[in-house]
Amino acid sequence: MSDDEIMEAVDQALREHGYAELTMQDIADESEKSKSLLHYHxxxxxxxxVAFLDDLLSDYEQRMACRDGRPPTERLVEFVARFVFTPEDSGREQFHLALLEMRSQGPFNDRIREQLERSDEILRSTAAEIITEGIDSGVFEEVDPERTAALLVATLDGARTRQITLGEANETYTRTVVEQALTQIVGPILEEGVELPDLDAVLADLDRDE
Incomplete structure (x- = not known):
């Protein structure tokens, strides 16, 4: 049983059962392997x-690295677009709800907190790096990349948390906040004449890539 198979089983089990109720048997059932084999690893x-979170973050870093050669405006719109949940994204939303449950353990579990801190650092540093590249290439105005990235991530992460916790009544909330973030946070730092890619087109590309 490969590590990839194990991580896929964890992914499916988290979507099905959430974090609090998840058992090793649930994960074994998703992989069609025995619980004893999981305990062997x-x-x-x-x-x-903890291994799953580490794998998840490493995969995200690799996805972002693959896009390093693209224009900063495209990369930044794609970065924020990844926070959008549509009404059809129920499986993805359940997955992030399970992750939210895990985040609640951060104050009490050092190993989980380390992964959460790494996640926050990856998001903020990714956004800051894109903004810095945009400044250097003349598409973004001179701003503080780290502070702008921190505001952007806090806004988007807060929107995602709100939609997940409040459910169907806010099923388009992340889309609305992402649109406003592009207008109110990213728009003002664009150099004159620079335009952002269409959000719908970027979302469609992300759907094809998933």
């Missing part, structure tokens, strides 16, 4: 979930 559920 990982002593506890915590060990497995």
């Amino acid at each position: 990982y002593d506890t559920k915590e060990d497995l979930l």
Whole structure:
């Protein structure tokens, strides 16, 4: 049983059961392998979930690295577009709800908190790097990349959390906030004459890539 198969099983089990109720047997059931085989690789559920978070973040870093050669405006719109949940994204939303449950353990679990801190750093540094590149290439005005990135990530992460926790009544909330972030945060730092890619087109590209 490969590590990829194990991580895929964790992904599916989290979507199905959430974090709090998740068991090693649930993960084994998703992989059609025995629980004892999982314990051969990982002593506890915590060990497995920490490894899953590490794998998830490494995959995100690789996806972002593959886009390094694209224009900063395209990369920044894609970055914010990844926070959008549509009404059809129920499986993805359930997955992020499970991750939100895991985030609640951060104050009490050092190993999970380390992964959460890494996640926050990756998001902010990715946005800051894109903004810096845009400044250097003349498409963004001179702003503080780190502070602008921190505002952008806090806004988008807050929107995602709000939609997940409040459910169907806010099923288009992330889309609305992303549109406003592009207008109110990204728009003002664009140099004159520079335009952003169409959000719908970027979302469609992301759907094809998933």
